[in-house]
Amino acid sequence: MPILPPRLDDRSFDDLLDDLLARIPAHTPEWTNPRLGDPGRTLLELFAWLGDALLYRANLIPERQRLVFLKLLGQGLRPAQPARGIVGLAFAQPTELAGATLAAGARIKAPVPFETLSETTVLPVTAEAYYKRPLPEADRLRMAEVLSGLQRVHGIADEVSGYLSTALFEGGQAAGAGVDVFADSVDRALWLALLAPVAAQPERQPAANAAARAALGGGDSGAAALLSVGVVPAIAAPALFEEIGPRARVPVLWEVVTAAANGLDADYLTVEPLPGDAYDTTAGLTRPGVLRLPMPDESLIFAPVNDVGENPRAGVADNPPRIDDAERAARLVGWLRLRPRPGSGVGSLRLSWVGVNAVEVDQRVTIAGRVIGASTGAADQVFQLPAGSVDPASLVLQVEAPGRGYQPWTRVDDLAAISADPAVAREAPAFELDAEAGIVRFGDGVRGRVPERQMRIRLASGRFGGGRAGNLPPGSLAEVSGATLVGAARPMPAIKAWQPLATEGGEDAETLARAEQRIPAQLRHRERAVTAEDYRRLAAETPGTDVGRVEVLPRFKPRERRPDVPGVVSVMVLPARVPGKAPNPRPDRPFIERVHAHLSARTPLATELYVIGCEYVPLGISVAVAIRDGFAREAVLYEVGEALRRLLWPLPPGGQAGAGWPLGRDVRERELEVEVSRVAGVAEVAGLNLFGRATVDGRDRWSLLTRATADGTQTLELAAWQLPELLSVVAVDDAGGTAGAPADLSAVPNPFAGDTAVAVPVVPEVC
Incomplete structure (x- = not known):
């Protein structure tokens, strides 16, 4: 989008020609007929054309000055931000009974391109979530004699608590408000039933179950299979003036059901998620993400029989919930249990969705192995990447070196600040990146090395994309359109995808007009929050967040409602919303956390910062x-x-x-x-x-x-x-x-009601 600066001289070709013709009587009165085609008239038109061209170039000066000024400030246009989300994967054909590991970057078919962010293993199982919902009080009283009989049948000395095996997230649908799987269940646990695909004939179902269990346990590979579990906590809106900060990790146990000594009851094997942020992006179940669980050998994976004729203790005590659906029970190959870690004191965990074979995706595409140009040996060379809005962290650029092939070069924020040592700065293999425009710039031989002449520059890999078009509703991502299998010499199987929640966070690239508006603010705050206006502007510029209003309350401590507290700054933020009826806009916890993280990195060290909603x-x-x-x-x-x-x-x-x-x-x-x-x-x-x-x-x-x-x-x-x-x-x-x-x-009286008539319901006659 072009910047529209004021014109230094707004005269056009016609204006210049009219001005010259008007001067003829004053300077050459003997020229009485300056008609079209006259040689003198032609010279005047030529002069007006030359003047118009000069004025056009002069009017470019304000625009160029603004753009150069932005570069001097080190404030390029902000690149587009990608939308992110979680999808569950499954084989499209039920005959696929072996696991498949997809490398990161698998393409998801959608109106705009999406890719997976990490490696994931698709196992031939699906998961259904259950919890043991306690009986309502009325039902418990009505069934008191039945419960007492069950207590005698099973020889239970303690009090009996009846429950209903209740399915969660049916059909892969997320529960917006979430379900408290600990507080609302009789055993404070969430159960995931692992089901094999439906066999073509019922008599083949046991064989399909055995194959699915073998894939779940790693089979003959000798390595543990990794089950990718997607978890979306129902993050409640913060309480009024609640202090926002990093949430404490939820101490829980993931357990796989194995057979007890009697062969009927369940015992449990604890499985710990692989350590590291790459394998557990939920940060301890405090944010939406995926964790990878190493499964035990298939010989240890067990599912108790649900038929009470064969197993009278089905669903009793610490056993998994009983599934009375015969079709599902026939496909059951194992159970996964989530419960609080003993002694942790955790009594609540509200979840919006849980699923297996899950992976995080974002609205970017990977481009790799592409030559973007060859060096001329000149200083300050500029090369265009294949696309704009590049993720700087993913960009790997290589420059050809004589006799050594392609060598990686390092991205720096400023070539002029590589090193105080001139020798180091001169030989540094470094380049600058304009992420929004997708442009790389090399040094001049003093600030950064110059690529040797005729040496090629190659984009080894990089991820490009983003924008508001990626904010899609649930169910928009349907299938995997392209992927690379890891360690498998077989064709790529058809894989379908299910998107339980909307993707969000996409933001378009910054326009020139918006960047120009940032110049005065940038000169004032320089990315540091000191004055109230600094806080206001920086909060409004939080990336990926639609901030509708910002108010700064200096020296106000929100939780105590106490003013005049030295060193305290409270920033009230409201999300943007189209004007409408109640309720008024309220920020949720992720919204406040994003604004707080953006501001806290820019506040003075001694400042006590609070980001709050409105009362x-x-x-x-x-x-x-x-x-x-x-x-x-x-x-x-x-x-x-x-x-x-x-x-x-x-x-x-x-x-x-x-x-x-x-x-x-x-x-x-x-x-x-x-x-x-x-x-x-x-x-x-x-x-x-x-x-x-x-x-x-x-x-x-x-x-x-x-x-x-x-x-x-x-x-x-x-x-x-x-x-x-x-x-x-x-x-x-x-x-x-x-x-x-x-x-x-x-x-308030109904103005449309009659003065004397009273409305009463009647029972219609039915033939």
């Missing part, structure tokens, strides 16, 4: 208006409600100044009446009432605010960190001017 105060409004003749009643009442919502909306263009309702400003009755009176069709405001939320008889109800002011008007008082949240608006037509605004939001 909203509920507000209800009733208003009565008289409507002018010629205006539709319902349309006017609707516009009255919308006018009040726009005025009290916390984001732009809400509020009287268009920046959202001011933080901590009281809501006054007279101010709202003025806003209502401006609505087209309102002849008079016949009354307006304000309501707050109050607890009456243990229930949360609307309560009319008192009129304690000197003029008898109502005011909703707000603290310096509060904003109003308009939850209810009732607008009525008071044509006679006698009824006034309703005094009870919970009992």
Whole structure:
């Protein structure tokens, strides 16, 4: 997108020619007919054309100066950010009964290209999640005799707790609010049933189960198979003014069911996720990610029989939940259990989705092994990569060396700052990268080595892409369109993908106009948060985050609601949202964590930083208006409600100044009446009432605010960190001017109901 700077001289060819022709009578009065085709007229046109070309070049100076100024600041355009997500993989054909390990970079078919971020093993099993849901109180009382009988049958001395085997995430669907698999289950555990593919004929199902169990245990390879488990915690919105920081890892145990000594009950083998961030991206179940579990030998993987005729203890005590579906039970090859680590005190774990054969993906593509040019031996050579918006961490660039082949060169942020030693700086094999444009620049022989003449420059590998187009809804990623198998000499099997949650985080590349707007702010804060404006601008520039509003509260400690605390800075952030009805926009935990991480790296060392949401105060409004003749009643009442919502909306263009309702400003009755009176069709405001939320008889109800002011008007008082949240608006037509605004939001009469008739239900006759 081009920058549109002011023109130094806006005269065009026609303007210059007209000016020259107008000067003829003053300078050459004897030339009375400067007609078209006249030699003198032709010379004037030639001069005007040359002048127009010079003015065009002169007008390029402001644009070039801005671009050069950005380069001098070291602030190139910000590259696009990729959307990220988690997908589950499975073989498209149930006849595939051997595992397949896919190298990182497997392509996922989608409207925009996605690739897997790590190596993953696709095993011929699927997983279904279950938990032992306790019986509701009514059912428990009704089945008291049955439970007592079961207690005697199984010889259980302790109290019996009945449960229902309840499936989670059916069909691969995620549960948005999540399920607390520890607190809501009788045994504080989540169970994953590992199922083999459906065999072509029922009599072949045992053979398919054996093959799937062998693949799950590593088979004859001699190495443990790695089961990739995707986990998406249901990250709750932070409590009001909750202090944001790194979340503590959840101490849990992953266990595989093996056979007990009696051959019927279950025993357990603990499996620990492979150590390292590359193998456990969930950071201890605190964020969405994938962990890889090394499975035991197939001889140790066991699933108790679900038929109570063969196994009376199916689902009893510490055994896995009983599956009564015969088709699923016939395909069961093993169980995986997730429970709290003993002695950890963990009593809650809310999950939105769990699945196996999972892998993380992002909206980028890998380009490798491509020659991008040959060196001319000149200084400051520039080469264009195959695409823009490159991931700097993934870029590997190689330069050909005489007699040694391609050699890797190092990316640096600034060639001028390679080293204070001139000899080191002169010989450093380094290059600069403009990630957004996809351009690499080499040194001049003083600041960085110059590639030798006629030596080729090759892109060994790099990942390119990103943008908002990658923010896709669930189910958009369907299959693997290209992948490389690791250590397997067989054709690539067809693999389908399932995307349980939306991909998010994609952001388009920065435009020149946005970069130009950053110049004044960059000169002021230099990526350091010192003044309130610095905090405001830096928070609004958090990558991959749509920040709708930022307020800075210096010296305010949020959890204690205490002002004037030295060294404390609280930054209130709200996500961008299209103006609409309640509820008002609230930041979730990942949103606040991204802003906090962006700001904390730029704040002074002694600053105590808090990134918080907003404390909203509920507000209800009733208003009565008289409507002018010629205006539709319902349309006017609707516009009255919308006018009040726009005025009290916390984001732009809400509020009287268009920046959202001011933080901590009281809501006054007279101010709202003025806003209502401006609505087209309102002849008079016949009354307006304000309501707050109050607890009456243990229930949360609307309560009319008192009129304690000197003029008898109502005011909703707000603290310096509060904003109003308009939850209810009732607008009525008071044509006679006698009824006034309703005094009870919970009992507003229906204007369409009859005065004498009472509505009652009737039972229709059915033939």
